[in-house]
Amino acid sequence: MHLADRFGLPVLTFVDTPGAYPGKGAEERGQAEAIARCVEVQLGLRVPVIAVVIGEGGSGGAVAFASANRVLMLEHAIYSVISPEGCASILWKDAERMREAAEALRLTAQDLAALGVIDRIVKEPLGGAHRDRTATVSAVGDALRAELAALKDRPGDALREERRRKFLEMGTRGLAA
Template sequence: MIPQHLDFEKPIAELERKIEELRELTASGKVDFSEEIKKVEKKVKKLQTETFSNLTKWQKVLLSRHINRPYTLDYLSLAFTDFIELHGDRNFKDDPAIVGGLAKIEDQPVMVIGQQKGRNTKEKIYRNFGMPHPEGYRKALRLMRMAERFGLPIVTFIDTPGAYPGLGAEERGQAEAIAKNLREMAVLKTPIVSIVIGEGGSGGALAIGVSDKVLMMEYATYSVISPEGCAAILWSDGTKAELAAEALKITADDLVELGVIDGVVKEPVGGAHRNYDMAAANLKKAILDSFDELKKLSPDELTDKRYDKFRKMGMFIEG
């Protein structure tokens, strides 16, 4: 994978390149730059801490979309074992924008379902840029019902700009497929944990996010609309996306404060794309901790609490 850097990451990347050059010179045996390397490494750590502790909401939006960010299949290979992918909705076809199947986390068998993006052009087209068709959501629901039948907990990974809005998707019932998932997930009698690992866009994200525990990676976003879409509607100017990002309250810190999500999974300094192993370890712990809490509840208690949790969102008081 070729590292790519956002504008605010470039000063850090330049220092890291300098470290690599010094290491190569030291390895050649001509000059020892060990002390200089330590000094530059110290500068990098300081700059990373300063940069990532003062990110704007728009910068977090850009991080949530970072091309090098770990995707569902990356987390599946690092935090889970024995993954067996299951295909198709038994109605139309398989949708590669949603992957799912049986896996284990520690010794716990689970059903894992997640939206999957691509990194190169070929993968992006194959995965439809992580935007599922209705058959993707119907596949997800089929696997969730299977999990309920066999008493398996469910883990979902949310990472999509939104459900695919194309003509074919609409003809095959995109809105109905999403609405059905919302209804059915609300009453599934098995624990469900969802994690927003990148972009959580609109109903396309919520369609696999009606869960007992909704978590977000530290630099993920979760919103009813993209900042660009919001800016186009409110100001007829998509270039005001940065302003919209501030207003939408779409970052993990905002949403845990508003009670929309239940917790934030810390990322390595510099973001999950800088250290897949640490990001996956933190995510794995968060999932296991959630299961430890949820397994104490009966199936009826699970659905009652899930219902109450989502009914409380968006409350208002009339003056």
């Protein structure tokens, strides 16, 4: 990311992770610090940053790589700070309540667009992205080209400030039930 910034190249991230391992050992090895550093670096870049959630965007690792000027998401992907199973285990001490947790997390592309967490939903072929990979890649490419065109002439300081503001305001819109 630092090299991209130095040479004026946009940063594109593709998010597909169930999330970081939540055990004590991972924390002892600095997992939280690594996630925080990734967020810090991305928020400080002076080039366009675009993230695409292409599958499962779960946990802090997904949030770190999606600290972007624009967040795109495949139509049937999910994105959340925690998995539904993890959420249910913490809230109700019952991972079987994962469907209830998934509903509360509002992790679908449609929910996240309404909440202002993501900026664009990328339509998938009938049956899902895996049914026609070529069409999916083409749709993602078209969306990336459009977003890059919209950001390419923006000054670096404006890109950085917009990204920081977007990150800090995440979760403040549309939460009244």
